[in-house]
Amino acid sequence: MNIKDLSLTELGKWLASKKEPGYRAKQIFQWLYQKSAADFNEMTNLSLALRDQLQKEFSFSSLKLSKRLVSAIDSTEKYALTTEDDLHIETVVMPYDDRCTICLSTQVGCRYGCSFCASGARGFKRNLTAGEILDQITTARQFKHAVTHVVFMGMGEPMDNLDNVLKAVQTINSPDGFGIGGRRITISTAGLIDGIIKLQQVYSTLPQIELSISLHAPNNALRNKLMPINRQYPVEALMQASRDYIAATNRQITFEYILIDKLNSSRKDAEALADLLKGIKCQVNLIIFNPQSISKQGETFHAPPEEAILDFQDVLFKRKIPCTLRASRGKDISAACGQLITELLRNGKKTTRRVSF
Ligand code: SF4
Numbered sequence: 001m002n003i004k005d006l007s008l009t010e011l012g013k014w015l016a017s018k019k020e021p022g023y024r025a026k027q028i029f030q031w032l033y034q035k036s037a038a039d040f041n042e043m044t045n046l047s048l049a050l051r052d053q054l055q056k057e058f059s060f061s062s063l064k065l066s067k068r069l070v071s072a073i074d075s076t077e078k079y080a081l082t083t084e085d086d087l088h089i090e091t092v093v094m095p096y097d098d099r100c101t102i103c104l105s106t107q108v109g110c111r112y113g114c115s116f117c118a119s120g121a122r123g124f125k126r127n128l129t130a131g132e133i134l135d136q137i138t139t140a141r142q143f144k145h146a147v148t149h150v151v152f153m154g155m156g157e158p159m160d161n162l163d164n165v166l167k168a169v170q171t172i173n174s175p176d177g178f179g180i181g182g183r184r185i186t187i188s189t190a191g192l193i194d195g196i197i198k199l200q201q202v203y204s205t206l207p208q209i210e211l212s213i214s215l216h217a218p219n220n221a222l223r224n225k226l227m228p229i230n231r232q233y234p235v236e237a238l239m240q241a242s243r244d245y246i247a248a249t250n251r252q253i254t255f256e257y258i259l260i261d262k263l264n265s266s267r268k269d270a271e272a273l274a275d276l277l278k279g280i281k282c283q284v285n286l287i288i289f290n291p292q293s294i295s296k297q298g299e300t301f302h303a304p305p306e307e308a309i310l311d312f313q314d315v316l317f318k319r320k321i322p323c324t325l326r327a328s329r330g331k332d333i334s335a336a337c338g339q340l341i342t343e344l345l346r347n348g349k350k351t352t353r354r355v356s357f
Helices: 008-017 023-034 048-057 130-142 158-173 193-205 220-226 235-249 267-277 306-318 339-346
Strands: 063-070 077-083 088-095 100-103 107-109 124-127 149-152 185-189 210-214 253-259 282-288 323-326
Touching (some): 008 023, 023 130, 077 130, 124 158, 130 158, 149 158, 158 185, 158 193, 185 193, 193 210, 220 235, 235 253, 267 282, 306 323
Parallel strands (some): 149 185, 185 210, 253 282, 282 323
Antiparallel strands (some): 063 077, 107 124
16 A cells, blocks of 8 residues: 555544554655655655565655657646556646646546547546645646646546545645645646535535636537537536535636637637636636647537637626636647647657756
8 A cells, every 4th residue: 555545633543553653644644745755765864674664664756757748839748657556647747937836636537528638538447545646746846846736637536535635735725735725726627517516515524625627618509519418417507516515615716717719718708707607606718629639529629819819818707707717738748638648658658858867
């Protein structure tokens, strides 16, 4: 078992079973998450006997780095990581001047099959454990990235693996863990209402994390086409769940909206989106579709022209819907969800892009 699968409390219980004092749990956490120890033997304030015991019962890391790509455009990094059972996931690190955001995977593959997403096209394999989620941050820290913000927006649907995601969140937030504040941690969902309700129910026991919903279409006809999950949880139900969540937690929600040319990015779509979100305490993130088009069932998607993007944003501004426009990062390194792994598998693990280890 990966030692990072244990919460601070669980580690304390394991230590108690070995007749070790409770404070050792914090010491071990600090070695794992703050001092980036690479081995139990580095934990020099523990006795040799305890280090031996830890070595016998736990593995130290659950992921192997298969490939690291660095964008020549914006320094975004993408890691292809291999699990102990030889499955593949990816992690994206986005360094900015004043912060460093990591985008974490939560599952191997995804069962929801959104038509614009490479992860969905590969189907679902299994949930990641809390340790595998945390090891993605450990990997980024190996490359000297001081991660300040965490978004659960990589491969997989976080609400479909919520227990492990929330366990990881506790360690990410813990002062003895990565020590990242709740408001810098965002859980996203494609609209799994059961998960939103569950998160709402346990919210008071958590750090004040942010919720983000990938909306991408303002009505059922279009959303059914882009995101099959909408057939199970239609737009009206999703909006009601959002209102309930905001009322119960007193937090706002961010709605993600990927702008795709000739599909969901007309002025009419923007007006429909503004109608849908009217009165909801929210923020909209407009994301320009990563121009590396992904085809599914004969469809190829592209980013809209700049004029259409600005028009869309203008409608939301005029309708007083708070919104920001974000360009896709890492365009030269397949940084959108699932793209790198799909490409590696397709190309027999060969790539012509800039690679460094
Ligand atoms: S966008 Fe998210 S929910 Fe949709 S298929 Fe991709 S990983 Fe799954």
